Amino acid sequence: MGLSSWTWTTALLALVATSALPITAAPTSVRETCARPYVRKEWRHLTDGQRQQYIGAVQCMMNQPGTATATLSIVRNRFEDFLATHVKQTDFVHFVYEKALWACGWDRTLGQPFWDWTLDTGSKEAFLNSPIFDTVLGFGGNGAYIPGNLSHPELSGFTVGPPNDIPDRSGGGCLIDNPFAGLGTYFGPQNDTSPKDALGCVRRDFSYDSFRERASPAQVEAAMALANYGAFEFVTDSQSYHPAGHWGVGGLYGTMTDTYASPADPVFYLHHSNVDRAWWSWQARDLVGRERDMSGPLVSFDYTNARGGNATLDTPVWVGLGEGNRVEFRVADLMHIQKEPLCYEYESLY
């Protein structure tokens, strides 16, 4: 499937593509423990006040100047710094993103909330009524229905989706609900970062069947039973729950399905927090071995290793935006979420 470097784990690997970049900060040392890990919680386990605070922090980021604007003129604000980073494939956005949320008022004892998809795979109604898509204490719902498929003549410019059709798609229009109604961006489609006359909009194209088939409790449990990281990365990043979150929200024309520009939709960060959580859940079931189990293609979705080899624990990873902020790690430094430099935990695991 034609997913690409948006995946957290694969993003980590895709970073290697940027290894020609100069190192501008000394490698950061890794301590064995962290004193006070911050907690990533499921969205619906936050209090109403915390949900308001998180949404307010994201809105605050959208109103702050971006640091990446100097290098990429279409960056409009701090929120889009992370979109720019993702589009330029130097991501590993999550724990840097958390720092930006804290700077905008998010509770410092809390990390990036996650979306446990399995809670919303019971029925289409459950999905549509998920607290994730609430119009007050969530991220709003579907876009208006736009008929069409991959070959839609007028919307070909928006065919940001996978190579396959998504026949269960039900939206496709711009995000119309609060609290992010009318959210726009100059980014996309895909890796197009050219200046444009008008803002594009963040689109939603809910596709419940595509979501449920890939993110059901049975799918997640099947992933947890995989024996090694090579198998786990392939199945989860390219087949099961990772595409589920993107295609379930993004369908064919929605931003979440856009390989590059998906972080323009704030839901991206809750989805990827749960992708991380599933990886840690898998590691925690056999931590001694799995803290050191790394594999997967260096070039995203290059599972035949036609374009490069596999990642190893020594593969370098750059984190951060802009020349002055970049720090270097090795993959080995980032394998345990409760050791520095990461230092976070999940309220519950699979």
Ligand SMILES: *[C@@H]1O[C@H](CO)[C@@H](O)[C@H](O)[C@H]1NC(C)=O
């Ligand atoms: C798109 O829809 C048209 C009209 O229903 C159909 O003829 C065509 O085969 C469809 N294309 C794809 C790629 O599904």
Ligand SMILES: *[C@@H]1O[C@H](CO)[C@@H](O)[C@H](O)[C@H]1NC(C)=O
């Ligand atoms: C966008 O990606 C395509 C490959 O999918 C590549 O050929 C092109 O150079 C990229 N454009 C930019 C601006 O990075």
Ligand SMILES: *[C@@H]1O[C@H](CO)[C@@H](O)[C@H](O)[C@H]1NC(C)=O
């Ligand atoms: C890359 O990893 C996969 C999955 O672990 C493995 O099957 C394959 O042999 C590896 N390729 C190389 C070149 O090491």
Ligand SMILES: [Cu+2]
């Ligand atoms: Cu992704």
